[in-house]
Amino acid sequence: MTNAGDSSGGQPHDALFRLVFTDPENAGSELRSVLPQELAARIDLDGLVLQEGTFVDEVLRHRQTDVLFATTVGDRDAYLYVLIEHQSRPDPLMAFRMLVYQVRIWERHLAERQPESGGRPLPLIVPVVIYQGRRRWSAATDVAELIDIDTQVAAAAGRLVPRFGYLLDDLTVVDDAQLRQRPLSPAARITFVMFAHAPDxxxxxxxxxxxxxxxxxxxxxxxxxxxxxxxxxxxxxxxxxxxxxxxxxxxxxxxxxxxxxxxxxxxxxxxxxxxxxxxxxxxxxxxxxxxxxxxxxxxxxxxxxxxxxxxxxxxxxxxxxxxxxxxxxxxxxxxxxx
Incomplete structure (x- = not known):
């Protein structure tokens, strides 16, 4: 999730975000707001279990905060990964960073759990970035958009061009009336209001x-x-x-x-x-x-x-x-x- 402004090196934003969104009820209310309806219906959003640790690079922790929840999709393991960025401007490399973080989640999952014989070893991860900055989000939401090739080479390369996307909740285009209509918990809604209006x-x-x-x-x-x-x-x-x-x-x-x-x-x-x-x-x-x-x-x-x-x-x-x-x-x- 991302936030407006860089006050205090992002620390006040980080503290409020973690206080509110490490709670499964508050995080689940935001995920119900942004996930495609058909996908949300298949994910156990009432059974979110907060996972310890962060996957953000040390040098970026002054501007990024993340939370990871384990859950299930049907009878299979899944993760929901939510990140807030404390920058006031979109990060042009966010798609790449989210891919790196997702690989780290998979690595930890494999280290902690032995894959079942004959089964697929990697669980579904649903990555979400929520942004509340000073201007609309303009960065790529798929890593394929960051690959430096022309359209003809991309067409010839086909599946060799990596694709990885993330869900973006750009709160700069969500007004107060729309925020009230979302199925958010009171704490989640107030947090977004604070991020949008309070700095300075x-x-x-x-x-x-x-x-x-x-x-x-x-x-x-x-x-x-x-x-x-x-x-x-x-x-x-x-x-x-x-x-x-x-x-x-x-x-x-x-x-x-x-x-x-x-x-x-x-x-x-x-x-x-x-x-x-x-x-x-x-x-x-x-x-x-x-x-x-x-x-x-x-x-x-x-x-x-x-x-x-x-x-x-x-x-x-x-x-x-x-x-x-x-x-x-x-x-x-x-x-x-x-």
Whole structure:
């Protein structure tokens, strides 16, 4: 599967992709969307089993992430191989790379399983590339298109010209309405929405409201992954994200605040929290104080000057305690700040 942009060397995209698509249910929902209907009906998409390891070359792992699932077609072994590319432009050698990866899968299969006598030794592999870049996919989808011969030589060579294709899901030509119509799991759909819209967006909350139903259906672990991705690849102020999360409910609000706090501590806030001198303890306290004040205002309305001053001059430890009381459902400001 491929993704828009090269932010953080592809790492935020890689983390969200693996978090979501190593789950058989989420991967299966995407495969149902892209496989030919007749083929999908013959593959056991409900019995996908994630396989360990990667087949991507070491030098390409900053821009490519892959997952492999074992399954069956009828009573025969089969594999479904899904790859995401973190480049913003199509890779002209993708057909060749996918062929190399498929050969590696076959080699591992043969090393692990003794072929039955008289049977065909190689299982079916269905390779899928999903692309969400800045321009439409234009690279070859069959290795035959990469062979440097003219049409007359190709005709004379016949079967000597190797053919190997892969399924391409070019998300640059799929709009939001079409994405909603696909039989995707909520986590898979939200992941594609993130990849398409979030990188470098100054305020993702403008369009996040359109995806509340899917966000509300995601489990806590993957919702954490979504908020981590948003903080790292967009330039949306953290307090905007936390306010939006409050619309999803107390748990989502807690997740957003915790994520913001963790990433601020790690230096990934990219200047989103006002007044924080990066890497300095007093800066972190000021940033967390501003975030807490914003959340108190969302919950309780306008805050008096004395309360604001008390929070602004609090230590990091005090703010952490007060923030915990807020997300744990304290009913009044007095219960939060004693």
């Amino acid at each position: 967006d100054p305020d993702v909350t403008r369009w996040l409201t359109e995806w509340v139903d899917d966000l509300s259906a995601i489990d806590r672990r993957r919702l954490e992954g979504v908020f981590q991705y948003l903080v790292r690849v967009s330039v949306t102020p953290v307090d905007n994200l936390v306010r939006f999360a409050g619309k999803l409910g107390p748990e989502a609000e807690e997740i957003a605040m915790t994520t913001a706090d963790q990433l601020i501590a790690q230096g990934h806030d990219k200047g989103r929290t006002q007044g924080r001198a990066e890497g300095r303890a007093e800066g972190r306290a000021e940033g967390r104080a501003g975030l807490l004040l914003d959340m108190l205002a969302v919950r309780f309305g306008d805050l008096d000057a004395d309360l604001r001053s008390r929070v602004e001059h609090a230590t990091t430890e005090q703010i952490a305690v007060w923030s915990a009381r807020l997300v744990q459902g304290a009913a009044t400001i007095e219960e939060i700040i004693e």
